[in-house]
Amino acid sequence: MKNALYLQSGGPTAVINSSLYGVIKAYVNNTDKIGHLYGSLYGIEGVLKDNLVEIEPDLSKYDELKYMSGAILGSARLKLGLPEDDDRYVKIHEIAKKYDIGYILVNGGNDSMDTANKLNKFFAELKEDIVVMGIPKTIDNDLILTDHTPGFGSAVKFVTKSIMEIGLDINSYRKGRATIVEIMGRDAGWLAGATALGKLYNLGPDLIYLPEIPFDRKKFLDDVERVFKEKGHVLICASEALKDTNGEYVSVEDKLDSFGHKQLGSVSKYLEILINSILNINTRTIELSLLQRAGAHLASKIDRQEAIDVGEKALEYALQKRVGMVSIIRDSNNPYHSHYDLVPLASVANAVKTMPLEYVNKSGNGMTQEFIEYVYPFIDGDDIGIHSSDIFLSQDKYAKVNK
Amino acid sequence: MKNALYLQSGGPTAVINSSLYGVIKAYVNNTDKIGHLYGSLYGIEGVLKDNLVEIEPDLSKYDELKYMSGAILGSARLKLGLPEDDDRYVKIHEIAKKYDIGYILVNGGNDSMDTANKLNKFFAELKEDIVVMGIPKTIDNDLILTDHTPGFGSAVKFVTKSIMEIGLDINSYRKGRATIVEIMGRDAGWLAGATALGKLYNLGPDLIYLPEIPFDRKKFLDDVERVFKEKGHVLICASEALKDTNGEYVSVEDKLDSFGHKQLGSVSKYLEILINSILNINTRTIELSLLQRAGAHLASKIDRQEAIDVGEKALEYALQKRVGMVSIIRDSNNPYHSHYDLVPLASVANAVKTMPLEYVNKSGNGMTQEFIEYVYPFIDGDDIGIHSSDIFLSQDKYAKVNK
Numbered sequence: 001m002k003n004a005l006y007l008q009s010g011g012p013t014a015v016i017n018s019s020l021y022g023v024i025k026a027y028v029n030n031t032d033k034i035g036h037l038y039g040s041l042y043g044i045e046g047v048l049k050d051n052l053v054e055i056e057p058d059l060s061k062y063d064e065l066k067y068m069s070g071a072i073l074g075s076a077r078l079k080l081g082l083p084e085d086d087d088r089y090v091k092i093h094e095i096a097k098k099y100d101i102g103y104i105l106v107n108g109g110n111d112s113m114d115t116a117n118k119l120n121k122f123f124a125e126l127k128e129d130i131v132v133m134g135i136p137k138t139i140d141n142d143l144i145l146t147d148h149t150p151g152f153g154s155a156v157k158f159v160t161k162s163i164m165e166i167g168l169d170i171n172s173y174r175k176g177r178a179t180i181v182e183i184m185g186r187d188a189g190w191l192a193g194a195t196a197l198g199k200l201y202n203l204g205p206d207l208i209y210l211p212e213i214p215f216d217r218k219k220f221l222d223d224v225e226r227v228f229k230e231k232g233h234v235l236i237c238a239s240e241a242l243k244d245t246n247g248e249y250v251s252v253e254d255k256l257d258s259f260g261h262k263q264l265g266s267v268s269k270y271l272e273i274l275i276n277s278i279l280n281i282n283t284r285t286i287e288l289s290l291l292q293r294a295g296a297h298l299a300s301k302i303d304r305q306e307a308i309d310v311g312e313k314a315l316e317y318a319l320q321k322r323v324g325m326v327s328i329i330r331d332s333n334n335p336y337h338s339h340y341d342l343v344p345l346a347s348v349a350n351a352v353k354t355m356p357l358e359y360v361n362k363s364g365n366g367m368t369q370e371f372i373e374y375v376y377p378f379i380d381g382d383d384i385g386i387h388s389s390d391i392f393l394s395q396d397k398y399a400k401v402n403k
Numbered sequence: 404m405k406n407a408l409y410l411q412s413g414g415p416t417a418v419i420n421s422s423l424y425g426v427i428k429a430y431v432n433n434t435d436k437i438g439h440l441y442g443s444l445y446g447i448e449g450v451l452k453d454n455l456v457e458i459e460p461d462l463s464k465y466d467e468l469k470y471m472s473g474a475i476l477g478s479a480r481l482k483l484g485l486p487e488d489d490d491r492y493v494k495i496h497e498i499a500k501k502y503d504i505g506y507i508l509v510n511g512g513n514d515s516m517d518t519a520n521k522l523n524k525f526f527a528e529l530k531e532d533i534v535v536m537g538i539p540k541t542i543d544n545d546l547i548l549t550d551h552t553p554g555f556g557s558a559v560k561f562v563t564k565s566i567m568e569i570g571l572d573i574n575s576y577r578k579g580r581a582t583i584v585e586i587m588g589r590d591a592g593w594l595a596g597a598t599a600l601g602k603l604y605n606l607g608p609d610l611i612y613l614p615e616i617p618f619d620r621k622k623f624l625d626d627v628e629r630v631f632k633e634k635g636h637v638l639i640c641a642s643e644a645l646k647d648t649n650g651e652y653v654s655v656e657d658k659l660d661s662f663g664h665k666q667l668g669s670v671s672k673y674l675e676i677l678i679n680s681i682l683n684i685n686t687r688t689i690e691l692s693l694l695q696r697a698g699a700h701l702a703s704k705i706d707r708q709e710a711i712d713v714g715e716k717a718l719e720y721a722l723q724k725r726v727g728m729v730s731i732i733r734d735s736n737n738p739y740h741s742h743y744d745l746v747p748l749a750s751v752a753n754a755v756k757t758m759p760l761e762y763v764n765k766s767g768n769g770m771t772q773e774f775i776e777y778v779y780p781f782i783d784g785d786d787i788g789i790h791s792s793d794i795f796l797s798q799d800k801y802a803k804v805n806k
Binding site: 042051 | 411415442456471474477479564565570573576577582689690697700801
C-alpha cells in the first residue's frame, strides 16, 4: 500500500484546517488502500528538509481542526520552476521514494496548482506511480473553473459582520467621519464587494471600490462628499489592490521623518489623506488585516463543510489515480446546494478570476443584486443576527432637518 | 405618575443596548409606578432639541437590543459645566417639566457620572422631584468603585479571540514578522492587558505594553529582538495610550508628502517604525479600531447579563428615590458571581482607575496570574474554542535548530 502526503501552502484561511480534516476523513475511510498519511511541516519546507509528521487514522483526535484558523501544519509560499532549473524536484522525489508516497495533496491557491501540475508531469516522465492533487484554498476567490474557493465564504461572513458592526457604531453619532475599511484581495475585488451584503440589513458600506474598476480620483471625491453631506458620515470599503487608469496600484509613499524611514502606504492611507486634505472631512482608517482570513469563530457553515468535502474528495480522486483540482459547482442558491468535480491543474494555474463587470453597479461604487445572490449563502442566512438597526433612529425628526 | 428618560452617552460598547434592555425590563415591571419611558436621540442632543422617542412597555419588541452593538438611540459626548455657566441646564429643566420626568438615567462613563451628579444638585436646589441615575459603560474599565464596567468584558472577549486567531495565523509561518496590535484604552491598560488571556491557549501576545508602565525604548527593542530571535516572529499588544518617562504620549508625526498633509501617527505606527528601522525586522500593524467596542457577536455572556442588570437596577433605585451609579461587586470567580450596589456619582466622576501595578509582571511587558484570574470569567470559559494549537508543530524537529 502506498502512503499519502498532505501539505498546506500560501496564506491561511479560516477553513484550510477543515480541508485537512476532510483529508483525514478520507484516509480513515480508506485505511485498506492507504498505509500512512503524512503531513509536511511548513509546506514544501517539510518535504525538502525531511520534516514530516504522521497523522493518525483516528478522526476523533482532530475535531478541533474544523474550528481553528491558521495553517496548523505550517505553511510556506510554493512555486516550483521547471525540473531542469529547480533542484527541489530531486529532493521531493527522494522523499517521495523514502516514504513510499503514492498520493500528494497540495492545499493552496494557483501557485500551488501550478506546482501540482509540474510535479505530475515530472513523476509521469519518471514513470513513478505518484499522483499530485490540488485542493483549492484562498479568501481571494480568484481561481477559475470553480464557483468559488474554500476560505472565501468565511472571509465574506467575517467582513460582512465586521462592516455591519462598524456601521452600527458609526450610526451612533449624528455628525461623524469618513471611515475607510480596507479589504484583502490582491488581484480581484470579490471580498471587498461582498461587504455589500450589509445593505440587506441597512448597514452596508455606502461606497465600494474594487480593483476591477479603474480608480477615478475625482469621481471618488464626488461620491464621498455627496454621501457625507446627506448622512453626516460615510462608510467606504476599498480593496487593497485599487489600480488607477494606467493599471498602477493606488497607494501613497509615506515619508516618516522620525527615523528617516520610508515605506509604502496602504490604499486606505492614500484615500484617508485624499479625503482629509481635499474634502477636509475627518477620516478614520480600519485595516481588517489578518483578521479577515483568520476569523474561524465566524466561519461560514457552508464554507467549512465544502472545505472538508474538497479535502475528502481530493484523496478519493487520488486513490482512483485521477489528477486535477477539486472544484465546487453550485447547483442552487435557495436552498443552497453544490457538488464537486475535477478540473485540469494547468488551466487553474495560469489564470486569475476577476469580478465580472455585471456584478458591479453602473456607478462603479457598489454591487448588483446578482452579486448579492452569489455571496448571500455564505453568511448562513439569519445567523448574522442584526436586523432592524433603525428601530429608534428612524423616528429621528432631526435626521433630515439638520443636514 | 412620573415618567422616565434614558440617554446614551460617549463611545458605544457591545452591550450598551443591553443596558437599555434592562431599563425597559424595569419599566415593564413597574408600569404601575412609571407613566412613560422616553429615549433621548443622540444623547443629550435629544433633550436639548426636544427630540425624544417613546419606548413601549413591551419587552418582546426589544429583544434584539441584547445582540446589537452601537448606541441604538444615538450618542453624543456629554459634559456639563456649572449651572451658572451652562445654558443647557435651563433647556434640560424645561424638557423635564414638559414631559413630567421624575427619573433620568444616563448611560455612560465618568463624564456622564459628573453630569448626573451636577443635574441632581441642580434639581435638588430647585426642589424638583427628579432623580438622576448613572448607568456605567466603558470598554476602558477605568471607573472606580466598581469591580469592572459593563462593556469591558465583551471587549476583553473580542480582543482575546482576535489575538488568538492572529496568533494562529502568525504561527503558520516559520519565518515571520513583528506584528503589533494596538488596543483601545485612553487612560488605562486594562483591555490591552487582557490579551494575555490568549496565553492560556498558548496563543497570547509575546509582549504587552501598557500606559501604566513608562515606555522605555531600549528595553522595548531588547524585548522584541530577543523574542524574534527565539521564535522567528513576535506578537506585540500595545495600548493606544503609551506614555514615555515624561508622561508624554508616545506617537509619531507622519509627514506625508503627496498632499503636504500632516497628521499624528498612532502608537502602533511609532512602534512599527522603531522595529523596522532599528532592528530591521519586517513589521505589520493591526489596529482593531472600532471593532473592539462593536463586536457584539462575541459579547461576553457575563458582561451582557450585567449590562442588562445595571440598567434594570438603575431604574429600580430611581423609583426608590436613591441616586448614584450602579456598581458591580464581584463575589467569586469560580463559579463567577456578582451583585450590585449604589456608589456616589461625585466620587466616580473625578477619578480614573488605572491598572494596579501588581497586575503587571516584573519586566513590565506582560501580566500576572492575579490579573488573568480577574479577566478570565469574561471569556465565558471554554467558549473561546481554541485548545491544542500545537498538535502538529510541537513535533517540528527544526523548531529549535533554525534559530
